[in-house]
Amino acid sequence: MNNLPHDLFAKLSISKYASDHHLVDLKSDVIEIGNFDPGTPHKSIVVEKGRISIDDPTIKGTQAKIFRDYDGAYRLENVGSSDITMLFLDGTVKNFLSPKGGCLLNDGNAFLIGVFRLEFSLEQAKRPAHPTTHGGPGVETHLRSEDITYLAEKVVPQRTPVEPQPTSAKVESTSSSIQREQVTTSPPLPVPSSPPPATAPSSSTSVSAATSTSVTGSSSAPPVEKSVSDPAPKVEPLPNGSVGTPYRHSIPQPQSGRNFDYTFSSEIGLKVEMVDGNLVLNGIPSVSGHHTLTLKFDAPEKPGRSVEYAIFLNPDPRSLWKDLPSDPNLPYQKSTHDSECVSGPKVRLVAASVRGRSHAHEGTFRDDHFLISHDDGWHFLAVSDGAGSAKFSRKGSAIACETVWQQTFAEIGKLDQILLQQPESGIQAAAKQGIGGELYRVFGNAGRTAFQNINHEANEPSEDNVSPAKINDFAATLIYCVFKKFKFGWFIAAFAVGDGGVAVYRRERGVKILNKADGGEYAGQTRFATMPHIWESEEQIRTRIQVDTMSDFTAIVAMTDGVSDPKFGTEKNFGDTKNWHQFWDDVSQAVDWKSPAADEQWLKWLDFWSAGNHDDRTIAIGVPH
Amino acid sequence: MSRRLPVYLLLDTSGSMRGEPIEAVKTGLRAMVDALRQDPHALDSVFLSIITFAREVTVLVPLTALIDLQMPEIAEPESGPTHTGMALEYLCRCVDSEVFLGSDDRKADWQPILFLMTDGRPSDNQKFNEICPEVKKRNFASIIACAAGGRVAPNDLAALTSQVYTLETMDGASFEARFKWVTVAIEMNNVSKGVTNETAIPMPPPELTPPY
Numbered sequence: 001m002n003n004l005p006h007d008l009f010a011k012l013s014i015s016k017y018a019s020d021h022h023l024v025d026l027k028s029d030v031i032e033i034g035n036f037d038p039g040t041p042h043k044s045i046v047v048e049k050g051r052i053s054i055d056d057p058t059i060k061g062t063q064a065k066i067f068r069d070y071d072g073a074y075r076l077e078n079v080g081s082s083d084i085t086m087l088f089l090d091g092t093v094k095n096f097l098s099p100k101g102g103c104l105l106n107d108g109n110a111f112l113i114g115v116f117r118l119e120f121s122l123e124q125a126k127r128p129a130h131p132t133t134h135g136g137p138g139v140e141t142h143l144r145s146e147d148i149t150y151l152a153e154k155v156v157p158q159r160t161p162v163e164p165q166p167t168s169a170k171v172e173s174t175s176s177s178i179q180r181e182q183v184t185t186s187p188p189l190p191v192p193s194s195p196p197p198a199t200a201p202s203s204s205t206s207v208s209a210a211t212s213t214s215v216t217g218s219s220s221a222p223p224v225e226k227s228v229s230d231p232a233p234k235v236e237p238l239p240n241g242s243v244g245t246p247y248r249h250s251i252p253q254p255q256s257g258r259n260f261d262y263t264f265s266s267e268i269g270l271k272v273e274m275v276d277g278n279l280v281l282n283g284i285p286s287v288s289g290h291h292t293l294t295l296k297f298d299a300p301e302k303p304g305r306s307v308e309y310a311i312f313l314n315p316d317p318r319s320l321w322k323d324l325p326s327d328p329n330l331p332y333q334k335s336t337h338d339s340e341c342v343s344g345p346k347v348r349l350v351a352a353s354v355r356g357r358s359h360a361h362e363g364t365f366r367d368d369h370f371l372i373s374h375d376d377g378w379h380f381l382a383v384s385d386g387a388g389s390a391k392f393s394r395k396g397s398a399i400a401c402e403t404v405w406q407q408t409f410a411e412i413g414k415l416d417q418i419l420l421q422q423p424e425s426g427i428q429a430a431a432k433q434g435i436g437g438e439l440y441r442v443f444g445n446a447g448r449t450a451f452q453n454i455n456h457e458a459n460e461p462s463e464d465n466v467s468p469a470k471i472n473d474f475a476a477t478l479i480y481c482v483f484k485k486f487k488f489g490w491f492i493a494a495f496a497v498g499d500g501g502v503a504v505y506r507r508e509r510g511v512k513i514l515n516k517a518d519g520g521e522y523a524g525q526t527r528f529a530t531m532p533h534i535w536e537s538e539e540q541i542r543t544r545i546q547v548d549t550m551s552d553f554t555a556i557v558a559m560t561d562g563v564s565d566p567k568f569g570t571e572k573n574f575g576d577t578k579n580w581h582q583f584w585d586d587v588s589q590a591v592d593w594k595s596p597a598a599d600e601q602w603l604k605w606l607d608f609w610s611a612g613n614h615d616d617r618t619i620a621i622g623v624p625h
Numbered sequence: 626m627s628r629r630l631p632v633y634l635l636l637d638t639s640g641s642m643r644g645e646p647i648e649a650v651k652t653g654l655r656a657m658v659d660a661l662r663q664d665p666h667a668l669d670s671v672f673l674s675i676i677t678f679a680r681e682v683t684v685l686v687p688l689t690a691l692i693d694l695q696m697p698e699i700a701e702p703e704s705g706p707t708h709t710g711m712a713l714e715y716l717c718r719c720v721d722s723e724v725f726l727g728s729d730d731r732k733a734d735w736q737p738i739l740f741l742m743t744d745g746r747p748s749d750n751q752k753f754n755e756i757c758p759e760v761k762k763r764n765f766a767s768i769i770a771c772a773a774g775g776r777v778a779p780n781d782l783a784a785l786t787s788q789v790y791t792l793e794t795m796d797g798a799s800f801e802a803r804f805k806w807v808t809v810a811i812e813m814n815n816v817s818k819g820v821t822n823e824t825a826i827p828m829p830p831p832e833l834t835p836p837y
Contacts, residue, residue, distance in 0.1 A: 042713075077644075212692055235694050239693070240692060240693055240695065242668075242692055312695070314662060314668060314691075314692045315662065315668070316733075317665035317666075317669055318665070319665070319667040320663060320668070321664035321665045357665070358666055361665065385655065386828060408794070498795070519727065519733070529629065563734065565628075566627075568729060569730070569731070569732055570727070570728070570730055570732055571729070572729035572730060609629050610627070611669045612627025612628060612669035612670050614665075614666065614669075
């Protein structure tokens, strides 16, 4: 591979006999060369639309292409001529005859097409690097006439009229003006400035050696593995690093080397140290991109040697997340975060919800929702995770929370009556069936009403600028929980569709999970409260209800998977008391539940960093006074 | 360990890819990787596997974290057949052994993504047609065919995917756009029951036994 930085560009000097001379700046990725309009009298050379047309009766159509390879190098491809009409002037005819792939053009190469002599030269760009991702070099697309700058025409004739025969004296080894050793720094990309000077060189033969070229690392350029024409030093790749993450790797050490010294293509936060006789590359990377480490040393009888190593440093993902506002013109506006504290008779309820980094990055809404409330001794916690892929899920999650809250409190009276009659010793066996039936009725109706309300919103949107949508566009999970203290102790009931979780945490006695997460085979798969089948089957509803009674608890917590995934991982880990102790220590340090600002502390805590976990995060908690 | 997004890249290096098509593939590959390396989500989760195929199938890069990826050399195509079917068969084996479906202790991977870069003419047509349904069983979040060289006929790859793009028009941004993190439940798409408002909620169960 011949990697050439893309901030180099090429010029082509074209001459026919001694009578005229043209200098063409090759900006395009592909230039065709040939006689495209034989028989029509025109100037000896016409430059148009990615083509250099040369008036030569011995050839017809496209004879050759010069294209920029993906590695940045220019190649000359023979596309139709015989070796009589095309000649390389430095004796490397064999490459030239290769029908596909082309042969590498080095600075200073000269060749003949028909009666035209062409010389190829490279110069440092005075403009931004040609975008390599656009169409792609070596691809015949996006050719525009402005891709070719016609620099000069009819310039000063050559001093000595010569036949276009090998005048390669100047060409030979000056071609290796691109030297590995010249790799020095990685300057910022060149700023667009004045185009290359349109002054013509004084003679065609001087073009090839006109500019001394130095290669400077470009951030878009690949790691240099070999120079164009310099066979020496081979570049060894080192393992990638990441900005901000400590890097440590021993460098394969040249045997018998001594007097080591090193330079980097630019300061990247790493240094080379000798540790126990081994060279170690060490430090905290600070600059992302492709970098080169040059290790200089003296070998026995060969002082001043060097080896190069390529190292790629990934950017720090934290620096790449954008925080874009959501579109203020879209329906169902929602704030990027929300939090609330509510003090019930026995329990303080605190909830917080933040927009995930992945949503902020795209400028989409927070889709999660929560609702905390209490009434007649009943405490209520709900969290809902709007599906990121559903366009109105932010509204779906809100309707789900609000509906189940209203419905539950509207219908819980009968259940309350039964529970109030239960003695201190516990719930009577005879009451169990009634309690189970009431739970099923209350939760089933609440969930089904939520489904209907969302469906109604989809069919008859409450906002003016919304056209009817499908209920799937409102897809959201739903987890909610009610609890009240009775004579026999706390009665706690929960209902859940989807992932995330709800649990009762008891510092002394462990954790009790009140839901079974609807995880799919793959990550991100779950069920939503907006799926009709959830509400159509008795079995589906019953298996989603969990109840428990207990004398006390440390906290009741409901969270969306934006929190449970990074903090617990799997369902099994969610049920592991050890992890809950850790979780509780973590949040207790961050949030003072008694504080009036508990919700803000809760919000702040939610901003924790966890690689790969950037979903919306919502959590609601009940802590006894 | 956070969830991985496995991305499989199948690159055609058969004889017909010589010249511009393979160069387009190399350019496309680099554009994709460069784009992903600037995507914070991808840096956290993407794992890439690069597999080339011609007469034989070669795993150039087994499933490797994007942050650890070192770009491999793509061999110059040599004349020979395009064993796309064989490559897909091999891919299925890779997916079966590499994509993690979740356990008690570790969350499942995201659904994998497949990019096929080819000039679109399987030589082993029968095998290709046989294996396509197998590929679909692997639950790829998306299967994207990138046609190189402008010779592809959409029908050539219809059995595999309807998403056929021209490599020449795929730049970094358009590659990135194909990496949609699939957070929709498959089930959501599968449930085709009509949304009926009239579904009566079933009668209360005879007994719901709470665990107390």
